[in-house]
Amino acid sequence: MRRVAIIGVGMTKFGEHWERGYRDLVVEAGVKAIEDAGISGEKIDAGFVGTMASGRLIGQEHVGALIADYMGLNPIPVTRVEGACASGGIALRQAYTAVASGVADIVVAGGVEKMTDLDTSGVSDALGGAGDQEWELFMGATFPGLYALMARRHMLEYGTTEEMLAAVAVKNHKHGAKNPYAQYQNEITIETVLKSKVVADPLKVFDCSPITDGAAGVILAPLDIAYSYTKKPIEIVASAQASDTISLSARKSLTEIAATRIAAQKAYKDAKVTPKDIDVVEVHDCFTIAEIMAIEDLGFFKKGEGGKASLEGRTTFGGDVVVNTSGGLKAAGHPVGATGIKQAVEITWQLRGQAEGRQVKDAEYGLSHNVGGSGATAVVHIYKKAY
Amino acid sequence: MRRVAIIGVGMTKFGEHWERGYRDLVVEAGVKAIEDAGISGEKIDAGFVGTMASGRLIGQEHVGALIADYMGLNPIPVTRVEGACASGGIALRQAYTAVASGVADIVVAGGVEKMTDLDTSGVSDALGGAGDQEWELFMGATFPGLYALMARRHMLEYGTTEEMLAAVAVKNHKHGAKNPYAQYQNEITIETVLKSKVVADPLKVFDCSPITDGAAGVILAPLDIAYSYTKKPIEIVASAQASDTISLSARKSLTEIAATRIAAQKAYKDAKVTPKDIDVVEVHDCFTIAEIMAIEDLGFFKKGEGGKASLEGRTTFGGDVVVNTSGGLKAAGHPVGATGIKQAVEITWQLRGQAEGRQVKDAEYGLSHNVGGSGATAVVHIYKKAY
Numbered sequence: 001m002r003r004v005a006i007i008g009v010g011m012t013k014f015g016e017h018w019e020r021g022y023r024d025l026v027v028e029a030g031v032k033a034i035e036d037a038g039i040s041g042e043k044i045d046a047g048f049v050g051t052m053a054s055g056r057l058i059g060q061e062h063v064g065a066l067i068a069d070y071m072g073l074n075p076i077p078v079t080r081v082e083g084a085c086a087s088g089g090i091a092l093r094q095a096y097t098a099v100a101s102g103v104a105d106i107v108v109a110g111g112v113e114k115m116t117d118l119d120t121s122g123v124s125d126a127l128g129g130a131g132d133q134e135w136e137l138f139m140g141a142t143f144p145g146l147y148a149l150m151a152r153r154h155m156l157e158y159g160t161t162e163e164m165l166a167a168v169a170v171k172n173h174k175h176g177a178k179n180p181y182a183q184y185q186n187e188i189t190i191e192t193v194l195k196s197k198v199v200a201d202p203l204k205v206f207d208c209s210p211i212t213d214g215a216a217g218v219i220l221a222p223l224d225i226a227y228s229y230t231k232k233p234i235e236i237v238a239s240a241q242a243s244d245t246i247s248l249s250a251r252k253s254l255t256e257i258a259a260t261r262i263a264a265q266k267a268y269k270d271a272k273v274t275p276k277d278i279d280v281v282e283v284h285d286c287f288t289i290a291e292i293m294a295i296e297d298l299g300f301f302k303k304g305e306g307g308k309a310s311l312e313g314r315t316t317f318g319g320d321v322v323v324n325t326s327g328g329l330k331a332a333g334h335p336v337g338a339t340g341i342k343q344a345v346e347i348t349w350q351l352r353g354q355a356e357g358r359q360v361k362d363a364e365y366g367l368s369h370n371v372g373g374s375g376a377t378a379v380v381h382i383y384k385k386a387y
Numbered sequence: 388m389r390r391v392a393i394i395g396v397g398m399t400k401f402g403e404h405w406e407r408g409y410r411d412l413v414v415e416a417g418v419k420a421i422e423d424a425g426i427s428g429e430k431i432d433a434g435f436v437g438t439m440a441s442g443r444l445i446g447q448e449h450v451g452a453l454i455a456d457y458m459g460l461n462p463i464p465v466t467r468v469e470g471a472c473a474s475g476g477i478a479l480r481q482a483y484t485a486v487a488s489g490v491a492d493i494v495v496a497g498g499v500e501k502m503t504d505l506d507t508s509g510v511s512d513a514l515g516g517a518g519d520q521e522w523e524l525f526m527g528a529t530f531p532g533l534y535a536l537m538a539r540r541h542m543l544e545y546g547t548t549e550e551m552l553a554a555v556a557v558k559n560h561k562h563g564a565k566n567p568y569a570q571y572q573n574e575i576t577i578e579t580v581l582k583s584k585v586v587a588d589p590l591k592v593f594d595c596s597p598i599t600d601g602a603a604g605v606i607l608a609p610l611d612i613a614y615s616y617t618k619k620p621i622e623i624v625a626s627a628q629a630s631d632t633i634s635l636s637a638r639k640s641l642t643e644i645a646a647t648r649i650a651a652q653k654a655y656k657d658a659k660v661t662p663k664d665i666d667v668v669e670v671h672d673c674f675t676i677a678e679i680m681a682i683e684d685l686g687f688f689k690k691g692e693g694g695k696a697s698l699e700g701r702t703t704f705g706g707d708v709v710v711n712t713s714g715g716l717k718a719a720g721h722p723v724g725a726t727g728i729k730q731a732v733e734i735t736w737q738l739r740g741q742a743e744g745r746q747v748k749d750a751e752y753g754l755s756h757n758v759g760g761s762g763a764t765a766v767v768h769i770y771k772k773a774y
Contacts, residue, residue, distance in 0.1 A: 001489060021521070052449075054516075055442040059524065061516035062439075062471035065763035068630035069637075075649045077628035077764075079477055080469045084449035090466055094481070101488025102388060129441075129448035134408075137446065241464035243455035250456075262462045376452035377464075 003223035004099045005233035005386055008037025009345040011216035014333035015183045022058050022114040023070045025215035029338075030071045030110060033217035037229055041071065044219075045104035047078035048094040050087030050111040051337035056126035058114050067110065084130030085286060087111060088340025089241070089370030089379030092218065096239045096381075099220045111341035112215035123211050127336070130373040132247035144208055144287065146248050146374045148200035151289035153254040155202065157304065160292065162202050164307030166193035168288040169206050169330050171316050176327020178357035181342075183212050183333030207288040212333030216341035218348065223386060232352045234366075235386040238271035239379075240264070246376045255304075257290075257375035260297040264369070264380045268299070271382040275299035278382070279363040280350045281321055282343035284371040285328040291315075294369055295323060298380070317360070325350060325358045340379060343368035351385045390610035391486045392620035392773055395424025396732040398603035401720035402570045409445050409501040410457045412602035416725075417458045417497060420604035424616055428458065431606075432491035434465035435481040437474030437498040438724035443513035445501050454497065471517030472673060474498060475727025476628070476757030476766030479605065483626045483768075486607045498728035499602035510598050514723070517760040519634035531595055531674065533635050533761045535587035538676035540641040542589065544691065547679065549589050551694030553580035555675040556593045556717050558703050563714020565744035568729075570599050570720030594675040599720030603728035605735065610773060619739045621753075622773040625658035626766075627651070633763045642691075644677075644758060646765035647684040651756070655686070658769040662686040665769070666750040667737045668708055669730035671758040672715040678702075681756055682710060685767070704747070712737060712745045727766060730755035738772045 010032025012025050026049075034041060047068065055061045068078035083090045088111030095109035115123055128137035131146060154160045170190055176182035193206035226233035242262040245251055252258070268274060275298060283298065285291035292306035300321050301309045309315060315323040326332040326346040329339060347366035349355045366383040397419025399412050413436075421428060434455065442448045455465035470477045475498030482496035502510055515524035518533060541547045557577055563569035580593035613620035629649040632638055639645070655661060662685060670685065672678035679693035687708050688696045696702060702710040713719040713733040716726060734753035736742045753770040 023521075053442050055440050055513065056448075058520065059512075059516055060520040061443075061469060061513075062518070062633065062760050062763060064470050065630050065759060066519070066633045069633045069763065074631055075629040075646060077480075078630055079481070079628075082448060082467045082469055083451050093464075094466070097488060097490050098484065101484060101490060103484050103488060125446075126442065126448075129446055131449070132453070133445065133447040134410075241466075242462040243452050243465055244461055246449065246453045246456045259462060372452060373449050376449060376456065 001100045002102060003235060004096050004220055005223040005226035005235045006218050006348050007221045007226050007229045007233055008033045008219035009348045010036050011181055011342055011345050012214050013181050014212050014214035014335060016116050017213040018116060022112060025114060025213060026067050026110065026112050027070055029215035029217045030108065033108065033219050037219040039106065039229060041073060043106045044073055044076060044108055045106055046076055046098055047073060047108040048091040049078060049080050050091035050340055051080055051113060052082055052084055052087045053126040053129060058117050083377045084372035085336045086340060086370045086372030086377040086379050087337040092340060092344055092381060093239045093241055093379055095220050096236050099222055105222060107220045108217055109220065109341060110215065110217040111338035113335035113337040114213050115211045115335060116213050120211065135247045144200035144203050147287040147289055148203045149248065150254050151202050154289060157255055160307035162194060163190055164311045165207055165288040166190045167311040168285060168291045169193050172285060172324050172328040172330040175325050175358055176331025179327050179332060182327040182331050183210060184331045203287055209286045209329035209334040212335040214333060214335035214338045216338045216345050218341060218344050231387060233386045234348045234351045235384045236381055237384045238267035238382040240266040241379045244376050246373065248374045256297050257293055257371060257378060259375055259378035260294060260369060263378045264298045267380040267382050273365060273382065278321060278365045278367045280325060280347060280360045280366045281323045282326060282346050283323055283369045285324060285330050286334060298369060322360045325355060325360060340370035343370060347383050351383060388487045389489060390622060391483050391607055392610040392613035392622045393605050393735050394608045394613050394616045394620055395420045395606035396735045397423050398568055398729055398732050399601050400568050401599050401601035401722060403503050404600040405503060409499060412501060412600060413454050413497065413499050414457055416602035416604040420606050424606040426493065426616060428460060430493045431460060431463060431495055432493055433463055433485055434460060434495040435478040436465060436467050437478035437727055438467055438500060439469055439471055439474045440513040440516060445504050470764040471759035472723045473727060473757045473759030473764040473766050474724040479727060479731055479768060480626045480628055480766055482607050483623050486609055492609060494607045495604055496607065496728060497602065497604040498725035500722035500724040501600050502598045502722060503600050507598065522634045531587035531590050534674040534676055535590045536635065537641050538589050541676060544642055547694035549581060550577055551698045552594055552675040553577045554698040555672060555678045556580050559672060559711050559715040559717040562712050562745055563718025566714050566719060569714040569718050570597060571718045590674055596673045596716035596721040599722040601720060601722035601725045603725045603732050605728060605731050618774060620773045621735045621738045622771045623768055624771045625654035625769040627653040628766045631763050635761045644680055644684050644762035644765060646762055647681060647756060650765045650767040651685045654767040654769050660752060660769065665708060665752045665754045667712060667734060667747045667753045668710045669713060669733050670710055670756045672711060672717050673721060685756060709747045712742060712747060727757035730757060734770050738770055
């Protein structure tokens with residue numbers, strides 16, 4: 001197994017791109033990543049792209065071939081992977097594996113979703129396919145509903161409050177306000193969140209990530225040749241993925257995402273680090289409760305203490321660990337297939353010292369955490385400054 | 388890179404499984420493959436599954452996690468890959484890569500599609516997502532229409548006739564009649580085909596593969612440990628994938644699938660064999676013209692001579708090479724995501740000498756060929772008897 005590094009990154013602004021299509025978004029992100037790596041397209045040996053629901057959202061499957069075509073990469077293989085909202089993280093993991101194994105040298109990993117071509121009820125229905133269609137979606141359970149169950153249980157067991165949930169959204173908007181790629185670049189207050197419309201009690205509109213269009217890409221290479229392309233390679237020191245039951249009702253616990261815990265344990269072991277070593281983290285905050293569970297399951301805080309830690313400012317600049325400098329899914333937006341790759345882009349910028357107004361000082365280790373559905377898939381990557 | 392072998396295979400009967408769901412099909416095929424390999428589920432390190440359009444066909448995405456759950460494989464990663472009708476071949480290729488690289492030892496590759504839960508117009512629309520949604524499907528071009536264009540051009544350039552197309556269907560039904568897993572196990576005549584209803588001139592109903600439910604699975608292991616599980620390991624000696632334009636209109640030629648040619652050239656080179664060495668072949672005959680182009684592009688016959696060769700019986704028992712002993716997509720059926728894996732199952736049975744009434748005598752090398760869309764993706768695998 002070879003060591004693997006990120007040599008180029010790029011992304012579109014996340015937001016409602018009414019005037020643009022799936023293909024435009026992919027090409028913009030891909031070209032930016034290729035330019036950032038300073039390579040020509042012919043150098044690329046293979047590609048992987050994460051897209052969750054293009055069949056439902058834009059009537060297009062076979063997006064690997066579509067992207068190979070529109071990026072001018074033919075005839076190299078470009079493969080679509082899908083694991084609901086973890087599709088981007090899975091694409092990164094497949095690309096990492098291809099380079100690590102020696103199957104390919106230069107590999108592009110992309111993520112993209114075009115969500116605003118359908119009305120919101122169509123989008124909700126498509127997203128429902130991330131859960132158990134027969135036992136959840138068909139019965140009327142939407143994703144806000146599923147995460148609301150987890151939030152209620154977390155509140156009951158650990159005393160987590162609606163203010164603590166709101167604090168996650170407030171912090172992520174504060175970070176997103178410094179990210180020119182974020183869908184929402186405005187700050188909000190706890191009061192804004194608490195007074196916003198209830199979606200699935202206790203979750204309100206401002207506890208939920210939005211519907212977003214966007215694409216992101218990263219270029220990977222073996223570490224030993226990465227230095228010939230960039231002065232600032234970022235090594236991927238661990239890539240782990242785990243599965244859990246598709247249906248929430250079959251889980252042993254509603255207050256943890258076991259797949260996150262299992263993937264994180266493997267990633268820390270492979271990278272030979274502990275949570276204390278991590279300086280900057282992108283977690284999967286599809287809902288505010290998801291960030292609270294994530295920072296617990298990833299080992300940054302004890303189970304049950306994530307809410308309190310968020311309210312006390314321990315997850316932002318000056319705290320124990322800086323979480324979601326990009327603004328997270330909440331403020332940066334959540335084009336589902338693109339999110340896992342966007343996380344890698346943000347961590348790369350942080351470890352290169354290019355995150356401008358939201359830079360974590362002297363960041364050496366980063367971690368990204370991407371979840372599919374209500375936790376049936378979790379993907380964790382750990383990154384290290386390799387210069 | 389380690390050498391990789393198939394140690395177990397299994398599949399459902401292909402057909403219209405009105406009374407069964409996606410999950411039932413997956414579990415049947417998976418359990419059969421695991422039993423055939425003589426392993427326990429805990430031995431499995433990872434899984435890849437090819438499914439094209441579960442979001443459209445059954446409202447379910449995130450099928451990697453679903454399958455991990457229903458197969459009792461949690462918490463190992465199971466990853467869905469999608470490349471239209473080549474999804475199964477891509478799943479096999481990813482599983483092959485995982486084992487070859489040393490990322491995993493025992494890996495399951497599956498393919499599944501449940502197509503009969505929608506009406507045929509819904510299925511046609513979902514399948515249209517394999518082509519170019521903006522430039523083909525939206526304009527009304529269906530897949531029979533796209534392949535009809537190729538057929539017309541092949542007839543014009545090479546004198547291919549409707550009888551030659553029909554001969555492919557007749558031969559595949561003859562083979563399928565000997566395959567207990569085939570959707571159609573009845574023989575037909577040239578006249579049946581020529582008199583059947585026109586779908587997209589010159590293609591008639593009997594020139595087209597059907598709508599099918601089904602699943603198939605194979606278990607892979609490093610060759611050196613394969614012998615501890617089976618006396619008859621089948622080595623995968625090459626795995627290649629190539630891309631072409633998503634839209635037919637952008638191709639240089641309408642009478643070849645360039646992605647097939649490119650993938651095949653790489654596969655022959657990696658396997659150090661020529662078409663002459665191959666004894667048994669499963670090709671992607673989604674339409675009869677597709678088989679004619681495939682046997683040319685794979686190098687078994689010169690460009691333009693595939694139709695004549697088919698009519699002359701050179702692609703069946705006693706001919707130059709035996710093509711589609713399973714009955715192909717035409718007679719065995721075409722549950723899109725499952726087809727690429729079914730091909731591997733059939734080749735394994737052939738190389739083990741377990742194909743009963745359709746056995747190719749002393750088969751030593753096999754090849755499978757899986758196409759996505761109108762040829763934007765092609766995947767070629769070459770297999771060798773390793774005992």
